[in-house]
Amino acid sequence: MHFVSTRGGVPPTSLSGAMAAGAAADGGLFVPARLPRLESGAGRPAGTLAASAQAVLGPFFAGDVLEGQLEAICREAFSFPCPLLPMGTPQDWVLELFHGPTAAFKDFGARFLAACLRRLARPGEAPLTVLVATSGDTGSAVAAAFHRAPGVHVVLLYPDGRVSPRQAHQLGCFGDNVSALRVAGSFDDCQRMVKAAFADTQLREGRHLTSANSISLGRLLPQVAFHAHAAWTHGGPLNLVVPTGNLGDAVAAVWAREVGVPVGEIVLSTNANRVLADFFEGGPFRPRPSVSTLASAMDVGDPSNFERLRWTFPDDAVLRAQLTAVAVADADIQDTLRQGEGRHGHLFCPHTATAVHVLEGLRARGDRRPWAVCATAHPAKFETVVEPLVGHPVDVPASLAALLSRPAQAEALAADSQALRTWLLRRPGT
Numbered sequence: 001m002h003f004v005s006t007r008g009g010v011p012p013t014s015l016s017g018a019m020a021a022g023a024a025a026d027g028g029l030f031v032p033a034r035l036p037r038l039e040s041g042a043g044r045p046a047g048t049l050a051a052s053a054q055a056v057l058g059p060f061f062a063g064d065v066l067e068g069q070l071e072a073i074c075r076e077a078f079s080f081p082c083p084l085l086p087m088g089t090p091q092d093w094v095l096e097l098f099h100g101p102t103a104a105f106k107d108f109g110a111r112f113l114a115a116c117l118r119r120l121a122r123p124g125e126a127p128l129t130v131l132v133a134t135s136g137d138t139g140s141a142v143a144a145a146f147h148r149a150p151g152v153h154v155v156l157l158y159p160d161g162r163v164s165p166r167q168a169h170q171l172g173c174f175g176d177n178v179s180a181l182r183v184a185g186s187f188d189d190c191q192r193m194v195k196a197a198f199a200d201t202q203l204r205e206g207r208h209l210t211s212a213n214s215i216s217l218g219r220l221l222p223q224v225a226f227h228a229h230a231a232w233t234h235g236g237p238l239n240l241v242v243p244t245g246n247l248g249d250a251v252a253a254v255w256a257r258e259v260g261v262p263v264g265e266i267v268l269s270t271n272a273n274r275v276l277a278d279f280f281e282g283g284p285f286r287p288r289p290s291v292s293t294l295a296s297a298m299d300v301g302d303p304s305n306f307e308r309l310r311w312t313f314p315d316d317a318v319l320r321a322q323l324t325a326v327a328v329a330d331a332d333i334q335d336t337l338r339q340g341e342g343r344h345g346h347l348f349c350p351h352t353a354t355a356v357h358v359l360e361g362l363r364a365r366g367d368r369r370p371w372a373v374c375a376t377a378h379p380a381k382f383e384t385v386v387e388p389l390v391g392h393p394v395d396v397p398a399s400l401a402a403l404l405s406r407p408a409q410a411e412a413l414a415a416d417s418q419a420l421r422t423w424l425l426r427r428p429g430t
Helices: 015-021 049-061 067-077 106-120 137-146 165-172 187-199 201-206 217-234 248-259 275-280 306-312 316-322 330-344 350-364 379-390 398-404 417-426
Strands: 003-005 030-032 084-086 092-096 128-133 152-159 178-183 209-211 238-243 263-270 323-327 371-375 411-413
Touching: 003 015, 015 106, 015 209, 015 217, 030 306, 049 067, 049 217, 049 248, 067 106, 084 217, 092 217, 092 350, 106 137, 106 217, 128 137, 128 187, 137 152, 137 165, 137 178, 152 165, 152 187, 165 178, 165 379, 165 398, 178 187, 187 201, 187 209, 187 417, 201 417, 217 238, 217 248, 217 263, 238 248, 238 350, 248 263, 248 306, 263 275, 263 350, 275 323, 306 316, 316 323, 330 350, 330 379, 350 371, 350 379, 411 417
Parallel strands: 092 371, 128 152, 128 209, 152 178, 178 411, 238 263, 238 371, 263 323
Antiparallel strands: 003 030, 084 092
């Protein structure tokens, strides 16, 4: 299996090479030269999430130096559950993806990437800098996965004031080999700065940069696994509502369906940042400055993984036939959070609430097929939004409470690519 850039400007490489590089040198994103297909009649693997991950990811690892270690990588990364639970209404399900160490779905991908890169490290290699732009959950998941890893320095960029207080605390509470930079701008500014760093050959090679955003295949591919496991657990075609900002989890759901997993229709739920909704309603793909919403981790105005969607379906008419996107206003998020416990028997985070609102719209229009909403984070991470609406405290998971008990600090940084370059070059080696 070979991997190429969405922009076609770099030679094909191995999966390990693509994961080590993070982003392609031509500014594109790595994709398989062709999407593999699961063997006909392979069926659902027995039992665990780790077994499902090995089954669906095996074809991507074919011929790679990590192929023989995939089983161990999956056991290490997928060591906590992602239960598919009923929502109290027939054919309504919630896929809880927040039972990892930082209470967000990003834990799966971050731990998988860390497990892979740890096995690819060679004695005497230059220290690795994992550079991450985060709208909230990615950064803490990556920090937890790489915390105190020898020969690795994690640098997190997040938009100051645009993540929840508990998310900000998580980002700054690790210390040691993790640096948190609070950027005076939006997530799109953070993402632009990270992309500029990867496009800077001197900086990329001199600091041995790699990515742990969903632009990295090592972060995106494991997300294919939990969609596959949910569909196989359900036992038949399962339709999905996927909350999305940067489109990583959306691409993972699409790729799961394309390789042969019984995933049915996929609907993307977004917030008031309408770039995806407008495109799938027939307009041009037009990135624009992001606006702040209650679902802050989805405040993205220029989703990077759209390049992977267009690589998967190069014709826009075909792409629009594969997916639907619905923008959800803050008022609807608030109503869904306020009513969710009574209507569905679950508390939701603001991002998951966008998906629940979309599902309620499908039901109101008479759709009776089985649907699962992807619950991306624990509601306790957004207590300042959720608790006033539900009228009671939200229990904090033990893993999150442990992180919140630690001191936290972050360094201020201008929303400027040169400022990040200067910071990286001044940083002592790991």
